Amino acid sequence: PSIGLITASLTLHAPSQIAAAVKSYAGSHQLEVSIAMPVQADFSSLQDRLNEFRAQHIRGAIISLPLESSVAERLAAENSDIACLFLDVSPESDVCCVRFDHRDGCGACVQHLWDAGHREFGLLAGPESSVSARMRLSSWREALHRLGIANAVTVFGDWSAASGWQKTFELLHQHPRISAMVVANDQMALGVLSALAQLNRTGGRAVSVTGYDDTADSLYFQPPLTTVAQDFNVLGKRAVERLIQLMAAPQIKIRELLPTRLIIRQSTR
Ligand code: IPT
The missing domain is CATH 3.40.50.2300 (Response regulator)
Incomplete structure (x- = not known):
């Protein structure tokens, strides 16, 4: 079985480290990862990606790119047969998410x-x-x-x-x-x-x-x-675990917040 990952450009360091973590934790749960990297993050490009996942019998997707609340909420509502877990939405969005505080x-x-x-x-x-x-x-x-x-x-x-x-x-x-x-x-x-x-x-x-x-x-x-x-390894791990949970019980609401912390090195004085 596979899960989907819709990601921001993998030329960026953070999304690529998130994708690497998702891939490795999915692997430990015997899940393949199908990756989509849309150029635009508007509703219809994302809907197209979810349609492609649906055609591949994918039933859960991690969405690792910034989305306005209205777009995220509409995607989740109109694709209720695919569990959607968002990683980059605002706290006001009424969707399942794992994100950094x-x-x-x-x-x-x-x-x-x-x-x-x-x-x-x-x-x-x-x-x-x-x-x-x-x-x-x-x-x-x-x-x-x-x-x-x-x-x-x-x-x-x-x-x-x-x-x-x-x-x-x-x-x-x-x-x-x-x-x-x-x-x-x-x-x-x-x-x-x-x-x-x-x-x-x-x-x-x-x-x-x-x-x-x-x-x-x-x-x-x-x-x-x-x-x-931001610990991207922890984010990838939690995202996979939470998505598995959500695919098994689509009615649950997941809103997990991960901590951020300052690391002081030599670029400040
Ligand atoms: C966020 C990164 O902090 C930033 O460096 C940039 O790569 C951005 O992603 C791309 O969208 S991390 C995100 C989970 C908030």
Whole structure:
């Protein structure tokens, strides 16, 4: 038997690590995984993917890409013969989900930079089309607001290292006093660190950088990245276990929240 996985682009580090974990835990339950990677995340592209799964007699799908509540709810409602478990939806969505709780991690990250003496913040958010990117941004802003900081500058990237690199030049050109950059994922932070090295903003005039994800390579960035860890291995394992449960008992409601935590390394000081 097989399950389906509909995923965000596997060129991104986080979705690919999630897919690897799903594949390996599914394997330990003797389940094959059929992977779909739609270019667009609108209702009809996702409905097409579910129709393909249905044709393959697949009865459960893990949906690992950002979805607006209305789209997720409609997909679940109109495909009641396929158990749907969502990994990237907002807390308000009325669908079965296993997702990370961004609040603690985002708050701890801003607090850590504040404690180190930073007052001029640059925020490099993920794409506005991503629910998780929006939730991270609003959590940072809430934490900054509580600390009395109202002038943090926001720019938006597309999760890629290239966008992190590009946005760093723009941001520091316009706001040279920024001393800390809060970045929505490690992959963009990789580009940020590379741009900072090129701009000579390492060493004595260093800009502190925080990431988000703690993907497998982030410890080896230069300098090693301070970041908010999401355990993708645990997410993959829980997703498979919960999907199996849901396929056996379609009437149950699953809403599981996994923790995030700040990991302090050398990119912040
Ligand atoms: C989220 C990652 O944190 C981010 O780096 C990016 O890869 C994004 O996925 C792609 O959609 S993780 C998700 C389960 C919220």
